Amino acid sequence: MADHDDETLAGSAVEKAEPQKISAGTAVIPADPFENPGEPQHHIRMTDKDPAEEKRAARQVSTLFFASIVFSCLAVAAYIAFPIKDGDTGSIRLNNLFLGLGIALGLLAIGIGAVHWSKAIMPAREITEQRHLTRGSDATRAKAVEVFELGNKESGFGRRSLIRNSLFGALFAFILPGVVIFRDLGPKVDPNVVLRHTLWKKGMHLTLDPSGTRIKAADVTLGSAFHVIPESLLDSEDLLEEKAKAAVLLMRLKPEDLHEPEGREDWQYNGIVAYSKICTHVGCPVALYEQQTHHLLCPCHQSTFDVTENCKVIFGPASRPLPQLPITVDDQGYLVAQSDFHEPVGPSFWERDRA
């Protein structure tokens, strides 16, 4: 941004070419280029020709500015005139609307006024400014190099390699505590352990989300689906964290529709099955149950799980079946868990399949 005293009216200083000794690469340089015809005729506005027009424009601008004052005052008036009444959403809407309109119109009037001023009244003539190569001049660059060299010489930065390298080492080491200190962003326990366990355990009652009432197996009619939480959840310290792992969907199908893999035949009770509600993709609640097809659909990225096939993925980005919670009934006929899940629930992670 050297000197800017070379401001001229457009068109009068067009062809002052800087010597281009810089490589043009594969650009084709025309042997006989066209000449730039220079700035075309300047367009004259009404306000330039006619003083009356100019006066009118000036009046319009100041009218807009005055209007802005009025609107801003109206905004203040709206603030007072439209109080928020407890429990009345309509009053909030009115406050929002009129306060907003006042402010908006106040701002717009300033804006339109200023733009009109610049377009109609200020000089419209375009001006030409010369460019210069962005690089500093050779003399400046030589000076800069000199400064660096002097700095290098006086400090011995290049020469005294022991000082320099030990400084680099120190600067690197100085970062380390700044990294290590972030360890305690999370608790001491290993997440790989915590993620394997949920609140479910042998004998834990299945209860309705969010009321926490126990569920009688007899009340689970064919085709119905329930959102379920473990009974101890509502007393849990870490309610949301536990819920994010323990939420379960309970459905009843005809026992002959279920194709349970070997060894899991008794994880269901009379066609009642319980599956983790936490999507194995990235963890949204899989909460849409299609009764006819027995499909579970995740609303986030549409992974679809087939309940009759042990919740294997039939569509969408998820890879794994939803983990099944083995259930049975207690002696009063209430549904209980047989154990915790047999694998981690929710999104996959690196050490998920380690024992």
Place this chain on the structure above:
Amino acid sequence: MSATTESPVETHEVGYAEQGNMPLRPAKGSKLMGAAANYIDERTSVSGLVKEVGRKIFPDHWSFMLGEVALYSFVVILLSGTFLTFFFQPSMAEVTYNGSYVPLKGIDMSAAMQSALNISFEIRGGLLFRQIHHWAALLFIAAIGLHMLRIFFTGAFRKPREINWFIGFVLFILALAEGFTGYSLPDDLLSGNGLRIIDGMVKGIPVLGVWISYLLFGGEFPGTAIVSRLYSLHIMLLPALLIAMLGAHLLLLVINKHTQFSGPGKTNNNVVGVPVMPVFAAKAGGFFFIVFGVIVLIASLFTINPIWNYGPYDPSPVSAGTQPDWYIGFADGALRLAPPHWEVVWGGYTVSFNILVPIVVLMGLLATVAFYPFIEGWVTGDKREHHILDRPRNAPTRTAIGAALMTLYAALWAAASSDLMATHFKLSIDQVIHVMQFLTVVGPFIAFWITKRVCLGLQRKDREIALHGHESGRIVRLPGGEFIEVHTPLTEYERWTLVSYNEYEPLMVRPNERGVITPVERVRAAVSGFFFEDRISPVTKAEIEASHHDSHGAIDAGDSHH
């Protein structure tokens, strides 16, 4: 100030002399203004800055305002966000809502959610400011996106502006980060769900993923730390970085001066336009108020992010048909497009390609955008400065690459609404996803091909017009019985706009000084061929003269010579 650096001894004398001789006195205006200006300048030497910047020239074109819109909406964001900080509580401590919004009374939620509700329902203008903040954020990111497209398609990123392009890219990423952290603050159902997805994605990162998520959330998801942590980023670190980067961005803009479109009187060595003082300042200042006013108008008329309808975050409820803010859509869409069963277990470790592949595709897209100027500069080998903008048609391959990237982005973005499209058009979700998968993979190639053809076609047409003038639509019959259309000749000015553009030819591989052809040079030649094999050269003077000879003045045969 000038004398002090040379010889400190003389400072006093020179200083006194200056004081007597040259008080800064504006030509017009009150005495008070003059005195004030003098006071400031004697303490800051600000007159130098005014002289330097005050008459800087800004060329005018509607597309140059996109960056301004981004800048002004950022100012609106800062103002409205600061107001929100006076009331917002970034805490996940559990409270029972007892405010004036009846449907949520008695419900447990975090203090953050409660305070966001209180801003909306207890404070006059609070809802307005929340909506201003959110609408301004959406406009901010939209304006940045359009601004980037303008820079890309006109080649404004070429030397000496490559670094500023990269800074702009960083600004774009910071804006996305601001948007996402802000969206997560109120701790409503949607923001919690968004965080859940982030948690799941992070866990999918090999080796470190679980640990990153654990440290980020301060334990298991959702934990009680994330909102206050994101708050520190949202109102302190990210805005500070944004402002610093914005400063650098604008400083480089001033140093490099603005580009301009090709046109009569405009050369690579000048800038034609209006000066900062007063015309540009008035226009831009007025435009700031217009942008501000439009945002407030939208905020007073249209609800955005009605968190009271969503309720507090709970990991279990259904949330069908919910959408992230639009700018996150492309990432969400990328996740949706992975086919089933892309997860593998290798040596006991789980690798989630259903998450990694979308992440890699997104990173690839972003990296291409970030480094494009350096790639193109390497291909052309052109080390000259470029201050005249390209018309998009005159850089067909670049324009086609831009169209391809836009198509990829658009396909990913549309995929994020796959469920809405399925319900709206009564299709199965499978069909919609398969179409989107197809568009994501093949769409960019189709877009590339079509765009390149269109550009070349337009260039051909420009050539025709430069050589033979405009078709006037008037048909005359020649004495010989033949019908021709009369062409009106171009003015010199019109022709200049059509013929003044850069042309590149494909690179020929040549051995270097040591007589070898390096593999890098071969790659470069191949890419250069891809870029410039198909090209339409600008009309030359000789061609114009030739065309004037065999056509009789203004009248010209409709079918012509190539």
